[in-house]
Amino acid sequence: xxxxxxxxxxxxxxxxxxxxxxxxxxxxxxxxxxxxxxxxxxxxxxxxxxxxxxxxxxxxxxxx
Amino acid sequence: xxxxxxxxxxxxxxxxxxxxxxxxxxxxxxxxxxxxxxxxxxxxxxxxxxxxxxxxxxxxxxxxxxxxxxxxxxxxxxxxxxxxxxxxxxxxxxxxxxxxxxxxxxxxxxxxxxxxxxxxxxxxxxxxxxxxxxxxxxxxxxxxxxxxxxxxxxxxxxxxxxxxxxxxxxxxxxxxxxxxxxxxxxxxxxxxxxxxxxxxxxxxx
Numbered sequence: 001x002x003x004x005x006x007x008x009x010x011x012x013x014x015x016x017x018x019x020x021x022x023x024x025x026x027x028x029x030x031x032x033x034x035x036x037x038x039x040x041x042x043x044x045x046x047x048x049x050x051x052x053x054x055x056x057x058x059x060x061x062x063x064x
Numbered sequence: 065x066x067x068x069x070x071x072x073x074x075x076x077x078x079x080x081x082x083x084x085x086x087x088x089x090x091x092x093x094x095x096x097x098x099x100x101x102x103x104x105x106x107x108x109x110x111x112x113x114x115x116x117x118x119x120x121x122x123x124x125x126x127x128x129x130x131x132x133x134x135x136x137x138x139x140x141x142x143x144x145x146x147x148x149x150x151x152x153x154x155x156x157x158x159x160x161x162x163x164x165x166x167x168x169x170x171x172x173x174x175x176x177x178x179x180x181x182x183x184x185x186x187x188x189x190x191x192x193x194x195x196x197x198x199x200x201x202x203x204x205x206x207x208x209x210x211x212x213x214x215x216x217x218x219x220x221x222x223x224x225x226x227x228x229x230x231x232x233x234x235x236x237x238x239x240x241x242x243x244x245x246x247x248x249x250x251x252x253x254x255x256x257x258x259x260x261x262x263x264x265x266x267x268x269x
Contacts, residue, residue, distance in 0.1 A: 008260075010148060012148060012153075012239060012240045012245055012246075012249060013115045013118065013119075013245075013252070014115075014118050014119070014125065014236060014239035014240070014245060015115065015118055015119030015120065016125075016129070016235075016236050016239070018119065019119070022069075028114070028115060028119055029256075029260075029263050030113050030114060030255070030259070030260075031108075031109060031112075031113060031115035031116075031248060031249060031251075031252030031253075031256075032249065032252050032253050032256050032260055032263075035263065050234070050235070050236075051234070052143065052233070052234040052235070052236045052237040052238075052239055052240050053148040053240045054142045054143075054145070054148070055148075
């Protein structure tokens with residue numbers, strides 16, 4: 001299963017990923033970093049393409 | 065702003081960014097309106113503990129998106145890591161605030177009568193550009209206009225930097241080191257305190 005994973009230390013909480021997510025799976029937690037709802041995320045990678053900080057990436061989560 | 069999402073009034077705030085620069089081109093006193101972009105994000109962060117300004121209402125961020133993504137003016141390449149690193153973000157914030165302070169001091173000198181009003185804007189804190197047409201006196205004292213010229217310089221310079229990084233890298237690369245973004249995220253992290261660890265750990269599992 002491919003899911004978006006955010007590096008919260010790199011994230012600048014600009015909100016581009018959350019604006020772009022077609023599933024509404026991403027929210028900005030208290031202005032600090034983006035949080036992905038893995039139940040809703042389908043791993044499409046639109047957020048990864050939009051993220052200017054390179055902090056959100058789609059990973060294969062099969063082994064997780 | 066994905067294509068399949070309903071548009072809201074605040075999705076058009078990028079127009080405000082353009083109007084702001086147009087108004088300041090004709091009358092520098094309009095530059096004062098830029099203070100909205102300084103104060104509102106801080107209110108969101110301090111009172112609400114959120115970055116809703118960046119996330120939703122920032123006209124500048126939207127402008128970079130409209131130009132970079134919709135008009136395809138961005139290379140959409142990942143910017144080098146140091147641009148969004150903490151030391152660069154806080155370094156740029158410090159530099160920006162120092163320049164802001166020096167602009168306030170310049171305004172003070174005009175207020176105190178030590179300096180006279182200079183009808184010019186300064187781009188990239190270096191290049192002076194004549195801007196005489198934008199001010200022909202008003203009911204306000206000269207220092208009010210001086211602040212306008214200084215503030216407009218700052219707004220235009222930062223937008224130009226944003227446009228350069230938009231073209232070279234991802235659309236909203238400016239947002240990664242925007243001084244207001246760094247400041248408001250810092251405030252939000254202080255406010256959220258130890259909740260952050262819990263939230264982060266929970267989702268990293």
